[in-house]
Amino acid sequence: MSTLNIKNSKLNLIWTARFRDNTILSQFEGDKENKFKEVQDRFRELYHFSIHHINKPLTIGVDLIRGLIFLNQAQIADNDLIKTKDNIRLIFFRRHKVQLANNFVEKNHSITYFIGYQYTDKTGRNKKVIVQADQEGNIVIGD
Amino acid sequence: MAAVYEWSESNGVGQVITDSISNLNFGSNDSVNIVPATYPIDAGNNSFEKLIRAKFSGVTFTSISNMKFWKSAGGYKVGESIKAIANQAYVQPVVTTSILAVSSVPESEGTALSIQEAGGVTGIISAPGYTKYLVLQLQTTGSTPAGAVNQKTFTFQYDEV
Numbered sequence: 001m002s003t004l005n006i007k008n009s010k011l012n013l014i015w016t017a018r019f020r021d022n023t024i025l026s027q028f029e030g031d032k033e034n035k036f037k038e039v040q041d042r043f044r045e046l047y048h049f050s051i052h053h054i055n056k057p058l059t060i061g062v063d064l065i066r067g068l069i070f071l072n073q074a075q076i077a078d079n080d081l082i083k084t085k086d087n088i089r090l091i092f093f094r095r096h097k098v099q100l101a102n103n104f105v106e107k108n109h110s111i112t113y114f115i116g117y118q119y120t121d122k123t124g125r126n127k128k129v130i131v132q133a134d135q136e137g138n139i140v141i142g143d
Numbered sequence: 144m145a146a147v148y149e150w151s152e153s154n155g156v157g158q159v160i161t162d163s164i165s166n167l168n169f170g171s172n173d174s175v176n177i178v179p180a181t182y183p184i185d186a187g188n189n190s191f192e193k194l195i196r197a198k199f200s201g202v203t204f205t206s207i208s209n210m211k212f213w214k215s216a217g218g219y220k221v222g223e224s225i226k227a228i229a230n231q232a233y234v235q236p237v238v239t240t241s242i243l244a245v246s247s248v249p250e251s252e253g254t255a256l257s258i259q260e261a262g263g264v265t266g267i268i269s270a271p272g273y274t275k276y277l278v279l280q281l282q283t284t285g286s287t288p289a290g291a292v293n294q295k296t297f298t299f300q301y302d303e304v
Binding site: 033 | 144145150164165166167168203204205206208209215216217294295296297298299300301302303304
């Protein structure tokens with residue numbers, strides 16, 4: 001893992017994907033940065049996805065087999081915990097919010113990481129379970 | 144690495160493109176990076192329309208979606224307004240009252256303008272490139288006081304993986 005590349009990335013939380021064939025794909029591997037598309041292309045094989053903070057002891061992981069979210073190994077309480085969850089799918093994106101001063105130069109640029117999963121409940125409705133994290137590692141549960 | 148983006152403005156009959164603009168000052172001339180003192184807008188008149196778009200670059204992003212634009216701070220002077228419309232093809236900017244930008248620029252995320260990719264089909268940018276054009280025009284009335292208007296803050300939001 002290249003520390004320089006990670007620092008240059010402006011991202012404080014970076015992802016790791018684990019697949020059913022026991023292969024692991026990390027966002028940064030040596031001097032190379034892998035695109036998330038490589039994860040998307042293997043969604044059917046993906047069983048665990050996590051993001052971890054590069055400066056703080058914070059890891060948010062999603063178990064895509066059981067539909068569970070973990071914060072540093074501790075499972076997050078979820079009202080839907082014991083419900084049947086079908087068709088569990090990963091949710092992950094970074095939301096950029098850029099404030100532009102009158103001269104259109106960036107006044108503030110925040111990045112919020114959304115990670116979680118969506119699933120189909122027994123009534124056929126789609127439900128989402130999401131955790132948000134900011135660049136400093138502050139966590140909000142829900143969207 | 145996060146995708147890199149910049150704002151681009153186009154001007155003139157021939158769509159002269161300027162990337163990495165250094166300001167979005169409105170003025171009485173169809174040109175980029177305007178100095179307001181050079182091209183002031185007389186009370187009762189409009190600025191030239193501004194046709195701007197975001198340009199995304201970088202090789203490690205997979206997609207950009209859910210792009211939104213709104214005015215998040217900065218009050219208007221009496222009689223002043225900024226009209227806006229998103230997702231336009233290029234047309235030469237005019238100083239007459241815009242027939243494209245006829246609605247006030249939204250002032251909250253909930254009512255923000257949704258911005259599409261250049262193709263205007265999916266709303267998703269999956270390779271380096273531009274969005275569709277955002278057309279903005281500052282309009283005044285005869286009651287707008289002389290002098291500089293208040294500075295405005297705009298917010299541009301997008302989701303990236």
